[in-house]
Amino acid sequence: MKLDRRQLLALTGLGAASGLLAACGDAKTSSGPGTTTQDQLSKLLPAYTPNELVKADIPSATGANGFFSSPTFLKYPDNPVTTSTGVPGKGGAYTTITPLWGAIPSASGNAYYAAVNQALGATLKLQPADGNNYDKILPTLFAGDKLPDWIQIPSWNMGNLGFADAVNKFADLGPYLSGDAIKAYPNLAAIPTSAWQCCIWNGKLFGLPVYYSGATIAGTLFHRQDLLAKQGINPDEIKTPDDLAALGKQLTDAQAGHWAFDDIFDGLGQVYKFPVDPNRWVIDADGKIINRYETPGIIEALNWFQTQAKAGYVHPDALTDKKQEAKQRFWSGKTAITSDGPGAWKGDDAKSGKAANPTYERQAFKLLSADGKPEIWMNPSAGMYSFLNAKLSGDQIKECLAIANYLAAPYGSAEYLTVNFGVPGTDYTMVDGNPVLTERGSKEVATSYQFLVTPLTPTTVIAGQTQVAQDYAAWEADMVKYAAKPAFYGMNITEPAQYARINQPMVDLVKDIRYGRKPVSAFQEGLKTWKAQGGDQLRAFYEDIRSKYGTGQ
């Protein structure tokens, strides 16, 4: 099971509160803003040596600003190669804690765990913890000094931790991985530089990236292709927010229980050019650093959405902030246009959707824009990272990195099959050239080892839905052409804690306006308070960052 950041947020019920996630550390104890200069970065970053094993059926497309789409594989190779030489482990035993969104498998009698540990030549004692409450267990692990040997922490759980401080509990991996040192671990060396950049805090390389790609986005606007076709609408002709608004009336039939839109406000970020989480700041044409709430785009987006909501083109449940049911609404055809993370567009989604409606077909709009110049701000390449405990000895760290090298074996290798699917015949079988979990496998194989480190995430065929993989590849190849770096891209900045609370009233106000409870004009009043309560000081904080560390662009 793979989830993108936004899905995880929706699962944790934090989607709404996500404005807070990237925030804050404790001002009194913070060792600094956590970020790193370009000079230091170039010394720290590991050398990149790609090692694509199998030729992708649809190769990665190169986009703007160095971003690229994921390679797409439609069939697993018949005779997978082994990439690592020998057994990576030396018999060590390590405890790990990783988040898990789903049922936690039993460790006893788990053929998958046993098989992977045997292949690793070490005992990883996996302790997956409920991902929805992960933010609540992390502070106790830190406060009680109960950190395991190896732990994964998603970026959106770092806000509460004051991460510039927290990260000092972990081992500095620079001496083992920086520059050419990484060549001892060829699969880790194949991790792109952009993913390593996310793993650096306070001028040190601490993390191993988990589920990263060449163009990570928060989400986009999806539509039900089958429902649009029924109305004779060609989605390629929808290019501006006005075009989109025109669909409201056409696709809404409230009596029959059909509405055009779900709560697509976050999806309007790319249309009207205001940053959505985790990005928050923009540098305007005059070089001024402005917050998302100060962009003209957010007001236009509020106007647009409130108009649709008041006209009755938005599903009423979506106006009660019930995001967790958005997928069901989309599957069952109660909404025709929704906003979601890219991870929503996978084979398993098609399977669920077709169970509700055989003609179900999810597609994404090509990027819309208000000004005829589509652009999409990228998220940091990786949204999750794993860390080794600083208490481990040098030899133990080397053993763990050798294990990581095994876990990071690319798609098409024998290791990839073991790590992701377990024991052939027991946990998975090959169906039409692709591995599919058996009933036992779906109980035993949980995303656990993969949450420690992964190879570059490929697009693969899931649940036998080949067409979905092809469609996604085509859309992503088009999308990366418009990819751009937002301000302070991938810089791992820890904001001072005292500013965390000023965002909550804005989060609430934006909801009040877009759900139609307050006029758009109320926004300026709220913004004034935001500035006075610390927004302007926060800007000064970022101006300081810009002068010392650059903008990451």
Place this chain on the structure above:
Amino acid sequence: MTALQEAPAEKANASPPPQRKNRFRRDRSLLLMVIPAVVLLVVFNYVPMFGTATAFQNYSIYAGFLHSPWVGLETFRMLFSDPLFWHSLENTLVLSLVQLVFYFPIPIALAMLLHSVLNTKIRTFVQSVVYLPHFFSWVLAVTIFQQMLGGAGALNQFLRGHGLATWDIMTNPDTFKILITSQVVWKEAGWGIIVFLAALAAIDQQLYEAAAADGAGRWRRMWHITLPGIRGVIVLMLVLRLGNVLTVGFEQLLIQRDAVGREAAEVLDTYAYYYGVVNANFSLGAAASLFKGVFSLVLILAANKIAHLMGEDGLYRR
């Protein structure tokens, strides 16, 4: 146990010791039964009280209680200067008042009604039906309301189907307090009758028979026998309710807060959650909660005092 029991006996060996020893022996099994409850209370209610120290610190999870810097009343100054805090307090008090007026009498009326039903089968049946919603979680209860009364719920789809105007119930901030109270009535009123039914059962049946023989009608019997009979329990419940005046259903409000917005739905508990826990400002959350605790204690003591002045037992007999 022996130490506890003998220590006072040695000190004041004159007046109560013999009875005390006897009483202990007599109540031994009862005291044993109460131990688990006391342990629970100590572990989950008394020990966490040390956490209130964070309200006077600039608490950091890395420094912990021991090393976080003390800031005295700074956090409280911040709290009391925050208009959002006062707004949430106002919401809490208004909501509490609305619930006191519209929710509190309902279980009493319901209990008296049920008590007057003589057929035990019907009585047990009705009782089970009205208990049931208590066991639903708030997530489920709110979902049911949303499915029935929401913008795309059964009621509004029926209205749409007949070309009538729809009725905005679940997302109307102006009527939100009534909605919340109705949900509490639906979910909790049945459960609330238990204690009143027990009190009603304790009233001597002969009183009713004697009154009926003297020609007192239904209303007179209710006014002069039933209500005085359960007055003590009503006052007790009222005192307890006043102590909880700042607690108005955290879960219920958290789930529905964003459907009507902060201004209508922010109460003290959700304020402490959003600004304390979600924003990782644990000191502020602790200060808000401590304020609530002290406020509630004062209220409950005052209410108890009034109960005593009225000649009732209140929380305990004087």
